[in-house]
Amino acid sequence: xxxxxxxxxxxxxxxxxxxxxxxxxxxxxxxxxxxxxxxxxxxxxxxxxxxxxxxxxxxxxxxxxxxxxxxxxxxxxxxxxxxxxxxxxxxxxxxxxxxxxxxxxxxxxxxxxxxxxxxxxxxxxxxxxxxxxxxxxxxxxxxxxxx
Numbered sequence: 502x503x504x505x506x507x508x509x510x511x512x513x514x515x516x517x518x519x520x521x522x523x524x525x526x527x528x529x530x531x532x533x534x535x536x537x538x539x540x541x542x543x544x545x546x547x548x549x550x551x552x553x554x555x556x557x558x559x560x561x562x563x564x565x566x567x568x569x570x571x572x573x574x575x576x577x578x579x580x581x582x583x584x585x586x587x588x589x590x591x592x593x594x595x596x597x598x599x600x601x602x603x604x605x606x607x608x609x610x611x612x613x614x615x616x617x618x619x620x621x622x623x624x625x626x627x628x629x630x631x632x633x634x635x636x637x638x639x640x641x642x643x644x645x646x647x648x
Contacts, residue, residue, distance in 0.1 A: 509609040524553065567593045 527549045534542030567590045573582030586594055596602050622630065 509612065520553075523549075527553075566590065 527546055530542045531546030531550075533539055534544075534546060570588050570590065572588075573584040576583050586597055597606060
């Protein structure tokens, strides 16, 4: 892995590589089954791809359920929305509040350099400049915890 890779990249890289490799192997089985008329390889391809598609759909629905209540509130005079952790599901709320998980999340945010440009802002800059929701929440968190 690269020396400058962030926590987020490390977290996502392995599962995506595994899923990609599984799809590659299963697609190869389907290709062999189709080219050489191997019926069992086509059945393996069909069943495993169906399970992968169902699994990815379940993960997607799970993500929508966890974040369905957290649409954010419009802030008057600003183009961004304000997001609060308590608006999300209790399970996600507890996971983010856990110090072990929060350290990973904070490392991910810090590694992405999302908030580096706001470090030099004056208080007036916060009112004039547009910020992403991540920047707004990170600044709010820093102000609440006085880090």
